[in-house]
Amino acid sequence: MTATPADAIGEHTTTAMLDVRRLQKIYQSKDRSVEAVRELTFTVGAGEFVCIVGPSGAGKTTLLKCIAGLLGATSGEVVLQGNPVTGPPAGMAVVFQEYGRSLFPWMTVRQNVELPLKEKRVAKAQRRRLVDDALAAVGLAEVHDSHPWQLSGGMQQRVAIARAVAYEPNILLMDEPFAAVDAQTRADLEDLVLTLWKRLGVTILFVTHDIDESVYLGQRVIVLSNSPTVVLEEVPIDLPGDRDQLTTRSQARFTELRARIYARIQEAKKGRRAAV
Ligand SMILES: Nc1ncnc2c1ncn2[C@@H]1O[C@H](COP(=O)(O)OP(=O)(O)OP(=O)(O)O)[C@@H](O)[C@H]1O
Ligand SMILES: [Mg+2]
Secondary structure, eight states: OOOOHHHHTTOOGGGEEEEEEEEEEEEEOSSOEEEEEEEEEEEEETTOEEEEEOOTTSSHHHHHHHHTTSSOOSEEEEEETTEEOSSOOTTEEEEOSOHHHHSOTTSOHHHHHHHHHHHTTOOHHHHHHHHHHHHHHTTOGGGTTSOGGGSOHHHHHHHHHHHHHHTOOSEEEEESTTTTSOHHHHHHHHHHHHHHHHHHOOEEEEEOSOHHHHHHHOSEEEEEOSSSEEEEEEEEOOSOSSOOHHHHHTSHHHHHHHHHHHHHHHHHHTTOOOOO
């Protein structure tokens, strides 16, 4: 599936999986308030793969936490499949950057992947099948009885991905999931996510610092300004759907798209914003 220009500017509200409408988030404490997100509006269609890039501190994690119902918006709203998000929604899974903290060290790999399914009250036999399938999909069937601390960083992140996949979400949020792994593992994990996305038809919203990664993975890239954050630009990624680490990244169009996003981020760092 490729994003059309209409998708890119969010004109397909009737088929939207996710609608972020004028979202603002101000962190309020006793002695100070921080406006992290000023006004974000964008739409993600069902089955789309959308990447979000923006400078460090732009409010990307804040945005994902609001979408995941872990933080309340100050104003504006997040609408998932037509329903306003007021708490963690069913049908959503999140993979965080810090796999070390997102897995329970006293549980085995299998138990970690199974936990959300128990909470979802999935029957035992079905749980077993979903966990086996998810671990096989990420290439970890062999280590299901290990504990997370016995695995490498890349393997731990694959466990986190398996846990999200086993949950069978409609929408998967990923917050810089590969920032802490080495380049080769990162490339493998990128391809794993692309394969799973194609196979499962899940909607993915993927936050990354890495412009190349956003162009390689996304059908569309949303470029955020620095904090307080607004959307600077939405860039449709008109590369062929079949991506390959060597071929895709060496295409002239890949370089053009990366240069365009890079220039936008540089502007953002200087504090210039799009007219809104
Ligand atoms: N709990 C909090 N209380 C107060 N301010 C916060 C809180 N969490 C984040 N902020 C502030 O909100 C802004 C956005 O933070 P956020 O973590 O969302 O950015 P980010 O884009 O995810 O950054 P990075 O790229 O470094 O992960 C920052 O100025 C940050 O200091
Ligand atoms: Mg962050």
